[in-house]
Amino acid sequence: MDNALVCESSPVLNRASAFSYTCRACGRCCHNKRIQANPYEILRLARNRSLSTGEFIQIFLEVNGPYLRIRDDGACFFLADSRCAVHPDRPLACRTYPLGRWVDGRGRETFRELKSAPQREGVRGQTGTVDAFLDEQGAHPHMDAANRYQAIFYRIFEALQRIIRNDADLPEETRDTVAAGGPGRRPDIMKWLDVDGMVSAACQNRNTSVPVEMDQLVTLHIASVEELAIPPKGEEP
Ligand code: SF4
Incomplete structure (x- = not known):
């Protein structure tokens, strides 16, 4: 996760920290981002599109790294009418947003809030925990x-x-x-x-x-x- 994306006022969070987020499906978070996909995520996305992983990489990843392609207007290739066309199989970065997740070389995990996308409509709060939010988003696998x-x-x-x-x-x-x-x-x-x-x-x-x-x-x-x-x-x- 790129540290430049972190909201400077965000404390370091763990799974027990207070956090909640209500998505308004405005689609603004799906613009101007480099969404990384690991091989497991590429496999899920490829199956979602009924493709082999080799075909998916050719069609939907940037040529210079494991990032989802973006359109000329900065939107993710999978954004359609403000909805994610691959929602059940979206990558981890999309599931944890607006949190970023870091794991150091010793396996220690931390989270921080990321900067808001311009005019984003989602609402951040503290009515749940980071872990409950991750669970709702299907982030654990x-x-x-x-x-x-x-x-x-x-x-x-x-x-x-x-x-x-x-x-x-x-x-x-x-x-x-x-x-x-x-x-x-x-x-x-x-x-x-x-x-x-x-x-x-x-x-x-x-x-x-x-x-x-x-x-x-x-x-x-x-x-x-x-x-x-x-x-x-x-x-x-
Ligand atoms: S994969 Fe879906 S949720 Fe993730 S950036 Fe693209 S459209 Fe948005």
């Missing part, structure tokens, strides 16, 4: 998935550091994937976001059938990314 993928993010970051150090022990496929961005070393993470693509390749290699359940797909996807990002045991630098 998304937070669980975000936690699982955050651990992988740190490992990908380690792989990047090893490339920068020119570590000879790093598997060639990892090096090619992470370094595919060229001189700027922008990681080719889009390939790693493609749950269907990575899981079907893994299942083909193992001669097993591709699961249909999301939890199983995510578990296999995480295992596949780990295999790419982390050298086999005994080859750690």
Whole structure:
């Protein structure tokens, strides 16, 4: 979460903190935002649109990162007549708004209120708790998935550091994937976001059938990314 978006007067909150929010469905919060989607969220959104994750990434994500595309007027691609066209499968950032969520490297979670969108009609209050608000928004499965993928993010970051150090022990496929961005070393993470693509390749290699359940797909996807990002045991630098 970008700290520049935080409301400066907001205290640091936890799940027990007093908080409530009444959405007026004005749609203004769905403008001029970079809405990030992790692989679990991409999978849900892809299924919502009856697409594979590879197709969804091509059509609905920005080319330079895991962000939902926005239209020329700044509106999210999924905003239709002030309503979210993918509401049951919207990403975590949309569910927690107007709260931002942070989890540090030790798993400590905090929340803060974000700045209001111009002319936003939603009403903030203190009649409930952060946790009750998250529950109403169906945020818990998304937070669980975000936690699982955050651990992988740190490992990908380690792989990047090893490339920068020119570590000879790093598997060639990892090096090619992470370094595919060229001189700027922008990681080719889009390939790693493609749950269907990575899981079907893994299942083909193992001669097993591709699961249909999301939890199983995510578990296999995480295992596949780990295999790419982390050298086999005994080859750690
Ligand atoms: S996914 Fe839905 S809720 Fe989220 S920004 Fe887009 S239209 Fe708004």
